[in-house]
Amino acid sequence: MKRRWTLYDPRLAWLLVAPVLLLLIFFLVLPIAVMAAYTFFTFVTAGVETSALTTANWHEFLTDSYYAGFLLKTLRVGAITALLCGVLGYFPAYFIWGTTFKHKWLLLLLLIVPFWISFTIRTFSWINILGEQGVINVALLKMGIISEPLPMLYNEGAVILGMLHFLLPYMILNVYVSLEGIDRTLISAARSMGCTSAQAFREVTLPLSLPGLAAGLLLCFVLAAGSYVTPQLLGSGRDALFGNLIYDTIMGELNWPMGATLSIVLFLVLGSFAAIYTRFMGMSQIVKGLGG
């Protein structure tokens, strides 16, 4: 006898998940697998490679300190950007959470509005602000405060600034969501037991919003370390990050096996950060969920 289909049938569940699974397999897992295979291909000359298997690409990556230096610099810039996002993003999130303004949704909408404009255009806009003919330099020159334009563009600071610009909303939203999850009577309780509002923040609000802050830090770090448009537009050659190196290797040198190797390296490094985070913060999130 054939079993009848019900709403909670496990077969139905698989059927519903299938499109996503197929999508992930064909457009994520498989391409990565192909790239992983490519790392063992032999580079002959620009644009030519053979499928003769070799470990030469990995050998080159692991022995040439040029690559390691690039990786460290990328991680450093990513970490600085993430930390700045954390410091600068916590306050707006806290403000939106704490405000008695009736239309809170409007403030949250303001965070999302920048996403309506292309990321590339937003990055370009900094050239008009920081450049030699940009708003700041022209204004300062006209006022006679400076005699020649300040070099504000095409350095690491500009790259970090550009990344802050596009990453801050992610940080603010993450922190806001975790603040919103805090039971406000906890703060009243802390206050009634003798805490000033600053002490109550330190004892209750901050620790309970840490999961959101940590999630924001991870997100900003991974996105910053993986970015390549921002350094390309706002940085000089010296400010190139690992993403630019990959771009150069593949599009410039046409060395696909090495480009694939570098891509897999970045994927593994950033992936392991995400894995460590999930392992570490995932646990405390569960505790928080049960305690709330």
Next chain:
Amino acid sequence: MPDRNDLSEVPRPEAAGAARSAAALGGGIGAGQPAVEFRDIDIAYGKFVAVRDFSLSIAKGSFVTLLGPSGCGKTTILRSIAGLVDISGGQIMIDGRRVDDVPIYRRNIGLVFQSYALFPHKNVFDNVAFGLKYRNVPKPEIARKVGQALEMVRLPGSEKKLPSQLSGGQQQRIALARAIVFEPQVLLLDEPLSALDANMREEMRVEIKKIQKETGITAIFVTHDQEEALSMSDRIVVMNAGAVEQIGTPQEVYETPATAFVADFLGKANMLAGTVSRSGQAIAVTLATGQTVEVACPRPLAQGSKVTVVLRPQKLSVGTAASINRLSGRVVSASYLGGSAIYEIDIGGKTIIRANAPITGRVLREGEAIDIGFDPEDCVLLDEDGRRIS
């Protein structure tokens, strides 16, 4: 029943009208200063007035309940003592000291919330020790006091556990321990039992009362549950729409409700409208349904005055036991409660009377004829404005 000796120093204004003078009396009468005193408190949120002209004085060591429906302002008053709500007029005194401009963290008050409000990221020890830490108590002393408090709420040895590892009842015990461990001047309980299931609630009721007695702490309890109020309190403040309806012992508010609201809110009293048809010591009231009953009246009433006769379901006798003021009707519904039964009785004129009577013989069924009666002394008379005639 609460220990009435505790209350001897406390004035007991009975009617809403007397509530205002309570503050004045409270300051002067008796040996002790009141633990908490409200003088003409007004609390408004923007244009909405949550509490109007609230005055109350609470004796040291007593257990006072603010009882009323949701939105009556009881929680707002509680929060105003803690400093979580700003008052817009009047004064709040704790142990004779004015506190309404003292910041919340300097008021020495223990607060227990409906949602427990335990810190989920701190273990039981750190939760209970929290108030002591901010009072600069030395560490060994903190450990000793936390141990004692946990002993008192019968959860010793739970120091290392996280709140999420405790049941609702246990969490509420920890919340109680946390609120009393630093020996606050007043303990405030904001519907602490309503998140618990029925069995747990009854157990905690006894527990809270016991701990309050043992520590001698002044407690202010907020609830909308009349049973909790009646069983735990030394005094009950019945509130409605931001104002006091009646202040009195559980027995007083239950048996001699000052207003129609109190009579209805506490124990669903029967309210029978009628007109005085014969005045005198025992007046006769002709009910709207046509029957005439005799009731005791504390003062003579003019013939023709409109009154409401308030009758508790428990004070009605049913069947053959109904001798005086006998009213005949039919059973509309009968609920069997084991020892007694609750009848809803149609006495004509679209009037339904609830009677809660011990079962003698068998439980009557729907549609059967039934007689009810009551003693002339066992009812309360309200005037046209719904105030008790005294």
